[in-house]
Amino acid sequence: MTAHNEFKKGSAEILILALIEDRPRHGYEIAKLIEQRSHGELEFHVASLYPMLHRIERRRWIEGRWIEKAGQRRRRYYRLTAVGRKVLAAQRRNWREFIRAMERVALVEHA
Amino acid sequence: MTAHNEFKKGSAEILILALIEDRPRHGYEIAKLIEQRSHGELEFHVASLYPMLHRIERRRWIEGRWIEKAGQRRRRYYRLTAVGRKVLAAQRRNWREFIRAMERVALVEHA
DNA sequence: GTCTATATATAGCGTAGCCATATATGGAGG
DNA sequence: CCTCCATATATGGCTACGCTATATATAGAC
Secondary structure: OHHHOOOOOOOHHHHHHHHOOOOOEEHHHHHHHHHHHOOOOOOOOHHHHHHHHHHHHHOOOEEEEEEOOOOOOOEEEEEEOHHHHHHHHHHHHHHHHHHHHHHHHHOHHHO | OHHHOOOOOOOHHHHHHHHOOOOOEEHHHHHHHHHHHOOOOOOOOHHHHHHHHHHHHHOOOEEEEEEOOOOOOOEEEEEEOHHHHHHHHHHHHHHHHHHHHHHHHHOHHHO
16 A cells, blocks of 8 residues: 555665665665655655664664765765675565565465 | 564465455464465464454454364354455555565565 | 363563654745 | 745654463363
């Protein structure tokens, strides 16, 4: 159901990690990218996203630093750590396993 | 991650509805089927499952009735209601949308 | 006689995502 | 000029889902 999909829970981590895989991004940018790339089907409210960023930074999966530019609100850019890269790879494997398992149990008819 | 996959949250409903699509089943049977068919990758603890069954029965998606047989603990068999059938169809559509959206955002490289 | 599988149930916990609200700045439009 | 919108981050309080632990009860195996 677009912005209120019941399957969304637990998917924020992998989305964040994947989006900063190639280059650092700030929170607001990540939120907008998720919304745009999913055509509005996944929409993490910033109020969910910022605490999530803090959590996974505490776990050392990502590392943030403040960037200040004149005439601009300060932004916190997050980059993926080595640990985060491993976690992302593991979550991608888990994701594949999960959708295969879902298909076997409940969605056999047109997996 | 087998029994503790981070993507599991929110998936119980569709699994339950799908498993009683063709014939009524009781809670314990549903739990065992999820575990077996997913080869242990999805494992909903019965302590999660029974409250979930009560919840979706209150929503009228499923309807349960007690079956008692001699020399057997009583079982509550749940069948899918007409509403439940529509919800299941909608959740299957949402599921397809969701995995497509996830691929677009985060898993492009080998969707 | 105890252990395991079957079968259902509740209390209490942690966490993810939600809404509301707060703060702050730059640019566009009336 | 002033208000609105987009940008940008943050917190408090809420709900829902799945968890552990615990309880009850019976049949069959060892």
